[in-house]
Amino acid sequence: MQTVRGRSCLQNLKLREVVSVYFTMLAVVLVILIASFQGVVLKADGFPYKVPLDPQGALELSWNISYPEEVVHFQLSVKELKYGVMLGMSDRGEFRNADFVILWSDGHNSYFGDAWSDQHGRLQLDAQQDYQLLEAHRTPEGLNLIFKRAFSTCDPKDYLIEDGTVHLIYGLLEQPVHSLGAINISSIPKGLQRVQLLKPEISIPELPDDVVTFEVLAPNVTIPNQETTYWCYITELPDNFPKHHIVMYEPVITKGNEAIVHHIEVFQCAPEYDTIPHYNGPCDSKMKPERLNYCRHVLAAWAMGAKAFYYPEEAGLAFGGSGSSKYLRLEVHYHNPLELKGRIDSSGIRLYYTPSLRKYDAGIMELGLVYTPVMAIPPHEKDFILTGYCTDKCTQTALPHGGIHIFASQLHTHLTGRKVATILVRNGAEVEIVNMDNHFSAHFQEIRMLKKVVKVLPGESLITSCTYNTEDRSKATVGGFGILDEMCVNYIHYYPQSDLELCKSAVDLGYLQKYFNFMNRFNNEEICMCPQASVTEQYNSVPWNSFSRDVLQSLYDFAPISMHCNKSTALRFPGEWEKQPLPKITKKLPSPVPHCDTTECSPAKAPIIVNIDKKKN
Amino acid sequence: MQTVRGRSCLQNLKLREVVSVYFTMLAVVLVILIASFQGVVLKADGFPYKVPLDPQGALELSWNISYPEEVVHFQLSVKELKYGVMLGMSDRGEFRNADFVILWSDGHNSYFGDAWSDQHGRLQLDAQQDYQLLEAHRTPEGLNLIFKRAFSTCDPKDYLIEDGTVHLIYGLLEQPVHSLGAINISSIPKGLQRVQLLKPEISIPELPDDVVTFEVLAPNVTIPNQETTYWCYITELPDNFPKHHIVMYEPVITKGNEAIVHHIEVFQCAPEYDTIPHYNGPCDSKMKPERLNYCRHVLAAWAMGAKAFYYPEEAGLAFGGSGSSKYLRLEVHYHNPLELKGRIDSSGIRLYYTPSLRKYDAGIMELGLVYTPVMAIPPHEKDFILTGYCTDKCTQTALPHGGIHIFASQLHTHLTGRKVATILVRNGAEVEIVNMDNHFSAHFQEIRMLKKVVKVLPGESLITSCTYNTEDRSKATVGGFGILDEMCVNYIHYYPQSDLELCKSAVDLGYLQKYFNFMNRFNNEEICMCPQASVTEQYNSVPWNSFSRDVLQSLYDFAPISMHCNKSTALRFPGEWEKQPLPKITKKLPSPVPHCDTTECSPAKAPIIVNIDKKKN
Secondary structure: OOOOOEOOHHHHHHHHHHHHHHHHOOOOOOOOOOOOOEOOOOOOOOOOEEEEOOOOOOEEEEEEEEOOOOEEEEEEEEOOOOOEEEEEEEOOOOOOOOEEEEEEEOOOOEEEEEEEEOOOOOEEEOOOEOOEEEEEEEEOOEEEEEEEEEOOOOOOOOOOOOOOEEEEEEEEOOOOOOOHHHOOHHHOOEEEEEEEOOOOOOOOOOOOOOOEEEEEEOOOEEOOOOOEEEEEEEEEOOOOOOOEEEEEEEEEOOOOOOOOEEEEEEEEOOOOOOOOOOOEEEOOOOOOOHHHHHOOEEEEEEEOOOOOEEOOOOEEEEEOOOOOOOEEEEEEEEEOOOOOOOOEEOOEEEEEEEOOOOOEEOEEEEEEEOOOOOOEEOOOOOOEEEEEEEOHHHHHHHOOOOOEEEEEEEEEOOOOEEEEEEEEEEOOEEEEEEEEEOOOOOOOOOOEEEEEEEEEOOOOEEEEEEEEOOOOOOOOEEEOOOOOOEOOEEEEEEEOOOOEEEEEEEEOHHHHHHHHHHHHHHOOOOOOOOOOOOHHHHHHHOOOOHHHHHHHHHHHOOOOEEEEEEEOOOOEOOOOOOOEOOOOOOEOOOOOOOOOOOOOOOOEOOOEEEOOEOOOO | OOOOOOOOHHHHHHHHHHHHHHHHOOOOOOOOOOOOOOOOOOOOOOOOEEEEOOOOOOEEEEEEEEOOOOEEEEEEEEOOOOOEEEEEEEOOOOOOOOEEEEEEEOOOOEEEEEEEEOOOOOEEEOOOEOOEEEEEEEEOOEEEEEEEEEOOOOOOOOOOOOOOEEEEEEEEEOOOOOOHHHOOHHHOOEEEEEEEOOOOOOOOOOOOOOOEEEEEEOOOEEOOOOOEEEEEEEEEOOOOOOOEEEEEEEEEOOOOOOOOEEEEEEEEOOOOOOOOOOOEEEOOOOOOOHHHHHOOEEEEEEEOOOOOEEOOOOEEEEEOOOOOOOEEEEEEEEEOOOOOOOOEEOOEEEEEEEOOOOOEEOEEEEEEEOOOOOOEEOOOOOOEEEEEEEOHHHHHHHOOOOOEEEEEEEEEOOOOEEEEEEEEEEOOEEEEEEEEEOOOOOOOOOOEEEEEEEEEOOOOEEEEEEEEOOOOOOOOEEEOOOOOOEOOEEEEEEEOOOOEEEEEEEEOHHHHHHHHHHHHHHOOOOOOOOOOOOHHHHHHHOOOOHHHHHHHHHHHOOOOEEEEEEEOOOOEOOOOOOOEOOOOOOEOOOOOOOOOOOOOOOOEOOOEEEOOEOOOO
């Protein structure tokens, strides 16, 4: 192997001198920079995280994270490289306004550089080169590139790598590239892969000696040759299976299907039903027994790019025992955009459980908005925010004296959701982000371990906000169960388990009626406000404009709420829960300031030439 | 004279090395930096602008501006320097969160540096030193400091020098200073002076040969020994004075009173009155004849720091002739905080006029909000915006075919006004800022020449927004003439004069009533909405909270307006002016991005030692 070009400060100064020359040449003429770089020792402790980028598995990205340095090291493996490859990040996977690292060849030389695409998708070299190439070599399988980038580069053309979902995009260059501006993104092979890049750095608890595994796997399913399939399969635990604690689970992915198995969930069925019919088929089939809809208690969830999920050593998820169903439902999402035929799959999840119960049962609690049409998003909105409250009064009433510890979280909306965040509030002051995803996608809903366990005491509030985009809709989107309705939910995983299963809110219906009445009068009584009209009908009759939108938003931000402070029996805790005041926020969390160390040596200003050795050493 | 220390790039590197040492020493121990600076040739072409900072005239600031370099050169003259002087800038003249340049002495050495005060008024050295000392020398009168600073330093601790009002603050150090943190701002002599720092760079038109002057001066007034006096004096033009054009005017300030004469205006009386009684006394005196209230047509206005006002060479302000009054009212604002006794003053304004009429009469037009209580600001607001419109329909109806040219502007609000801006809109797109002041003060209302003449064509709109702060008020502040009511006005000076004297708006009263009704119902009919209640009474009965505030703001941003598209006769132009739609803005002006040249040599990171020679050479 050869050829990594490390850069020292002094060498950067050299580079900088060259820049002025560089930029005065025509854009198509790439400068040949023959500098004597020193080899660099790769500090990467391997690449623990890995994800296929394309459905064929021709591109694979693995990475590691250094939190102290705020840097990600990437390893991009490419089979059958032609004239280059580009890897990018953008807000939601668009190829416009995206940030790219590109390896390209003009037929003579290969170049490596940081680039960006404008609003028309035209590529340009970045004035500040923030990807640093560490290694480029051929392998028996193809090409391996190792490079690194800081979370935040402070270059406005660069993507800020944040917690939560990152939309990775890639493209393959199949023609010689004489200038980046000449690459026509619309005509090259390309794709999108969502991933949580900044995995939490948590210590893995030791598994007990008596741990047993149970695999819930698809039974040699032939993956349908269609883009999207949700496969449902019912399996069951032994009769009289006593209570255990699940302490870990991990994905089991059939070799070769890594790029197709998109996500997997295991649900337990409702204990109310003694039997659940066996089933093995698509979840949306008309043949699917109705009763499968009562298998919704999440035991495990995995999505592409995720690794094993460990419970904290004090807690485990109750599994088996009286009062729980022996029936489990496996759901596998196959994403098969190439519509490959005849692929056989036995992917699933391997549960690790122990009969030696841990100190605490873990619980799952729903935060956010009640599933009701009283909360709605006007049409044509770019970023409309709905907020659900778990009030101080409910946590005071329902949480154990010592509070609870949240260690994981699964955010959930339907199709128009764009961002989700839950914030902990103490005495009117925002104190901590429980979980946040600024690039949330309904197509990528993992259970994520929190970087730091969050303790919530009785009397504190949890505020969950969801941002929606309804630009392509012409009617109001109301809350509800339908795929075209919306939800705003954070399923928090916590211990010790409490009776509080659901802590959610919705605006008071009486105040919403005052809003409808005002809109009616404002529009000279032209709206049908028949008293028998449903809330959804009333929303549909509002003439949507900046005023009706703004006043609705103001109403949601001010009017009293109906609190659902519910036990697992779906009954409310005793108390008055109607017309409750909104939690008052007197102190916001400071906005995060990206760390930009401007005193350090500036990054390079031009791409570098890459020598790729034909043989791996 | 000695001793200016220019800094070259290399010297900065030296400085930078010293910094690390510097910051490791105790804050009270100032490093002694003995570097061999080279003398620098001051590029200042003199200092055309000058303003006294304090009422005694002990501190005087003069300056010049380089627009190509975006730099201001300052000359600060100090009489009787003790242990130092500080000059600062802040949003509204506060000593907290302010940006300072400080010359201080510990008794042995003198230092010059860039500093800032935190929210508690504590001083700290700036990590980045953005004031550059060019000269420091003794003069027969005291000390002269010459230094420069960029408009924008991109240091978040530094004030951004913008167009419009700048609040200058100063303080005198009368004890040795061992550390900036030890300076107790609350106990040093200090003060505030408002000034327009970024004067427009416009070429001065040549005056005609037959120009004549007419001085409107205070007749040896004894300035009252009280902080604030508005002095009124009636003078008159000769009988049968024919029409002339005023082409220029300039201030005439009695020597010694430069720090007391705050602003001066000359008004012409209404032609409806054949005689106006003579008067010479305070404007608020009960002895002042009632008729003086009809002398409101502005001929000239000057405020401290302003220079001569020139009309563009194509236009002049009509002066004399049939249909105009021969009576003029002079108003001088004396600001005498030291309550000096027995000062005699003959300040005023010298008008330059010509019988050779220029091509165009200049006109003055009022933009903004109608003086009506239907536009109101809720109490306890930090920055509430009201907007007045001059619609495309009005300009289409009333402006001459070739449009008008705006060359000057006087912004006007009452006490709670904080910002004022007028923006020109063409086909729904904001195209140009006519005038803007982000640090507007009701105490400093100059007529300002525009940097660039703005042409307005029939069919374009002019949108004037005012930002108010009512944090110290407990009731709504309504529009109106009273000093505790508010206004939002831009008096634009333009040519050729048109019949359109006033182009202003207010929200439609019917829609405002719908708002009051909604607030009433929302609060369970608890508000008195007696039909005979005045708008002001209804505003006073609204329970102010985030909801009533937000909905009012949304109403103002959406509801139709009543347009006042008025002739000088105070009658409207023919047409329908009620329930007009708001101009739709589809494209905003981009936010200005401060220019920060980070590729240049970084500024110093520590203060420098100053050698002040005792003798001027």
